Amino acid sequence: MVTRRICxxxxxxxxxxxxxxxSGQAPTPSAPLTILSKExxxxxxxxxxxxxxxxxxxxxxxxxxxxxxxxxAAKAVTVSYKNQTVVLTPDQSLAxxxxxxxxxxxxxxxxxxxxxxxxxxxISRALAPIYDVRIDFRPASRLVVVGDIRVPxxxxxxxxxxxxxxxxxxxxxxxxxxxxxxxxxxxxxLEADALxxxxxxxxxxxxxxxxxxxxxxxxxxxxxxxRFASYRTSTPVSSGAAAVLAIDLLTAAAQTSANPPAxxxxxxxxxxxxxxxxxxxxxxxxxTVVIDPGHxxxxxxxxxxxxxxxxxxxxxxxxxxKNVIEGRLGIRVLLTxxxxxxxxxxxxxxxxxxxxxxxxxxxxxNGSPRSTTRGASIFSLSLDRFSEDARRHSRAxxxxxxxxGGGSREFxxxxxxxxxxxxxEGSTVFAGLVEQKLKETAGLxxxxxxxxxxxxxxxANMPALLFDAGYLSNPDDExxxxxxxxxxxxxxxxxxxxxxFRDYLDHGADGPAPGRVDGPAVP
Amino acid sequence: MTPKQRDVMIYSALGAVLxxxxxxxxxxxxxWLVSAPTExxxxxxxxxxxxxxxxxxxxxxxxxxxxxxxxxxxEVIYGEGTVEQAxxxxxxxxxxPQPPLVSAIPAGTKLKTVFVTAKGxxxxxxxxxxxxxxxxxxxxxxxxxxxxxxxxxxxLPAITSxxxxxxxxxxxxxxxxxxxxxxxxxxxxxxxx
Numbered sequence: 001m002v003t004r005r006i007c008x009x010x011x012x013x014x015x016x017x018x019x020x021x022x023s024g025q026a027p028t029p030s031a032p033l034t035i036l037s038k039e040x041x042x043x044x045x046x047x048x049x050x051x052x053x054x055x056x057x058x059x060x061x062x063x064x065x066x067x068x069x070x071x072x073a074a075k076a077v078t079v080s081y082k083n084q085t086v087v088l089t090p091d092q093s094l095a096x097x098x099x100x101x102x103x104x105x106x107x108x109x110x111x112x113x114x115x116x117x118x119x120x121x122x123i124s125r126a127l128a129p130i131y132d133v134r135i136d137f138r139p140a141s142r143l144v145v146v147g148d149i150r151v152p153x154x155x156x157x158x159x160x161x162x163x164x165x166x167x168x169x170x171x172x173x174x175x176x177x178x179x180x181x182x183x184x185x186x187x188x189x190l191e192a193d194a195l196x197x198x199x200x201x202x203x204x205x206x207x208x209x210x211x212x213x214x215x216x217x218x219x220x221x222x223x224x225x226x227r228f229a230s231y232r233t234s235t236p237v238s239s240g241a242a243a244v245l246a247i248d249l250l251t252a253a254a255q256t257s258a259n260p261p262a263x264x265x266x267x268x269x270x271x272x273x274x275x276x277x278x279x280x281x282x283x284x285x286x287x288t289v290v291i292d293p294g295h296x297x298x299x300x301x302x303x304x305x306x307x308x309x310x311x312x313x314x315x316x317x318x319x320x321x322k323n324v325i326e327g328r329l330g331i332r333v334l335l336t337x338x339x340x341x342x343x344x345x346x347x348x349x350x351x352x353x354x355x356x357x358x359x360x361x362x363x364x365x366n367g368s369p370r371s372t373t374r375g376a377s378i379f380s381l382s383l384d385r386f387s388e389d390a391r392r393h394s395r396a397x398x399x400x401x402x403x404x405g406g407g408s409r410e411f412x413x414x415x416x417x418x419x420x421x422x423x424x425e426g427s428t429v430f431a432g433l434v435e436q437k438l439k440e441t442a443g444l445x446x447x448x449x450x451x452x453x454x455x456x457x458x459x460a461n462m463p464a465l466l467f468d469a470g471y472l473s474n475p476d477d478e479x480x481x482x483x484x485x486x487x488x489x490x491x492x493x494x495x496x497x498x499x500x501f502r503d504y505l506d507h508g509a510d511g512p513a514p515g516r517v518d519g520p521a522v523p
Numbered sequence: 524m525t526p527k528q529r530d531v532m533i534y535s536a537l538g539a540v541l542x543x544x545x546x547x548x549x550x551x552x553x554x555w556l557v558s559a560p561t562e563x564x565x566x567x568x569x570x571x572x573x574x575x576x577x578x579x580x581x582x583x584x585x586x587x588x589x590x591x592x593x594x595x596x597x598e599v600i601y602g603e604g605t606v607e608q609a610x611x612x613x614x615x616x617x618x619x620p621q622p623p624l625v626s627a628i629p630a631g632t633k634l635k636t637v638f639v640t641a642k643g644x645x646x647x648x649x650x651x652x653x654x655x656x657x658x659x660x661x662x663x664x665x666x667x668x669x670x671x672x673x674x675x676x677x678x679l680p681a682i683t684s685x686x687x688x689x690x691x692x693x694x695x696x697x698x699x700x701x702x703x704x705x706x707x708x709x710x711x712x713x714x715x716x
Contacts, residue, residue: 099579099596100578101579101678102578103679103680104605124680294699295699301698301699302660302663303659310660345699364660364661367658367660367662367663368660368662368666369625370587372589377661377662453701455703458702472660473658
């Protein structure tokens with residue numbers, strides 16, 4: 001009988017302990033966040049409450065000099081910094097900011113013993129807006145960057161070709177890097193205060209690379225494997241806001257079959273070496289240009305008060321441009337439409353892709369709700385998070401396929417509708433050249449370089465831009481756009497830009513500097 | 524006149540009065556019967572509307588330069604939760620403003636509904652006037668699109684990106700320029716400081 005009772009008590013105790021363990025009510029510690037500032041690194045403890053990562057208001061108060069005041073009567077907690085406040089209410093996921101603005105949080109303010117805890121998203125959504133120093137919360141790397149310190153994000157990728165292994169570092173934002181060899185490791189030093197790194201596990205079978213890790217504050221260590229013979233780096237390539245640095249680790253087999261690379265001297269900056277051949281890279285020089293007169297058919301585009309329509313203007317300008325390019329440069333020029341026809345956006349890009357065009361220029365006229373707005377605009381494609389991923393995959397997704405006549409080649413695979421993401425750099429350079437020539441040759445006062453998710457550019461598998469010649473919503477611009485002299489001067493300027501871009505491709509880095517991107521122009 | 528003839532005349536007159544009364548009641552009565560009770564609810568709605576809870580939100584209107592949007596703090600009806608608040612913000616944003624404010628949303632556009640996914644992607648379903656009343660031109664299209672995208676992402680941090688739908692369907696573009704096939708993230712380049 002006694003034994004039965006003891007067994008029952010033990011069973012009941014076990015059930016209670018198990019229930020308390022699985023209930024999730026008890027907070028459990030998570031990996032801390034790291035606060036990065038000019039003063040150094042400091043950990044910020046995190047607890048897990050019902051699946052949400054929470055941070056204590058007391059810890060935030062200490063680190064950021066906040067005042068936390070509990071108002072029992074109002075059943076609210078007020079977090080203050082200087083004259084800014086955030087009011088939190090227990091069990092509510094909304095917080096009220098100074099000025100009456102509401103923000104939402106993934107979990108409510110919660111009491112934990114004597115402490116109040118809030119979701120870690122409080123840092124970016126509530127604290128950052130009221131703080132007088134920039135706070136950059138990077139949840140993926142569990143970093144909170146405070147102040148204007150340089151902490152580039154560095155993501156590594158590996159491409160194993162058997163005889164060599166390419167380590168590609170995507171560095172965002174662009175940061176100067178030098179590579180030196182020290183015994184059995186390479187040191188990549190970046191001009192930064194700290195690093196935010198993501199290094200996937202290294203491929204085991206190659207043998208040239210043993211490991212990769214970061215060394216505070218600003219160095220990446222590449223540990224070399226037993227098969228490593230030498231290395232070479234390519235010139236860092238600018239890609240939007242990021243820089244791409246490729247380091248090829250050559251094995252002994254690769255070194256005997258290739259030209260011996262320049263032997264890097266210790267502590268010397270990386271010497272730009274001739275990059276390895278990459279199939280699918282942009283072709284050198286410009287042989288074919290596709291010009292796309294925007295709109296057409298039942299889609300007239302914008303119509304000016306004087307009666308000029310966008311579809312007629314773009315067709316007239318396209319024909320002039322074709323004549324000037326063919327006459328002066330001897331380049332083949334194709335138009336996506338040569339009459340008043342409606343062409344789908346994908347069909348326009350397809351014509352350029354199928355004809356292996358080296359440049360795609362979409363012509364348009366602009367319109368604004370303000371009739372005083374004037375000037376020309378040049379758009380290249382902007383990358384959002386989705387297309388950034390696509391760009392990375394387009395580099396990683398390569399496949400070796402058999403080719404006609406025997407043998408095989410490596411092809412880069414890219415989604416049709418995201419073809420342009422591989423040509424962002426070329427498009428930016430070309431846009432900068434068009435801007436320069438429009439000002440110099442055509443004498444345009446207001447030309448703005450912009451990036452936006454343009455539909456007609458997304459599928460173009462070559463450098464591409466959209467050119468808005470002026471505002472048909474402005475009566476003066478409308479008159480100007482209709483003049484043959486104006487159209488001829490614009491056609492000449494774009495032709496000169498194509499010639500300059502051809503030189504840039506032929507002479508690589510010796511060519512003109514890449515273009516910049518403005519905010520919208522003030523007329 | 525015999526008494527019998529007099530009785531007939533009296534009954535005829537009464538009958539005529541009754542018929543006229545019924546006719547008048549038929550045409551006038553229902554309106555009176557219906558309209559009278561509505562006075563009280565209308566008054567109640569008016570009284571209640573003055574007590575409607577509101578928040579201050581940053582709505583976006585065309586800046587003086589005509590190429591950016593300018594944030595203007597305005598009162599917007601409070602909505603419980605992200606979805607309801609998003610609806611109230613878009614309803615306020617698509618309403619035509621009082622001068623001198625200029626809206627980048629084409630006249631006649633109305634909100635149909637808003638969906639928000641667990642990832643914070645909002646789908647804003649609007650009426651076809653958003654496209655059919657577009658004036659055309661890249662800047663017009665950019666300002667229209669980012670009025671909606673930025674109005675939600677600036678005011679509601681829980682919303683990370685916005686895709687515009689028309690009559691519940693995805694659209695390629697509004698006027699042939701901007702790619703609307705995927706949700707767009709906040710882009711403050713189109714907002715003047």
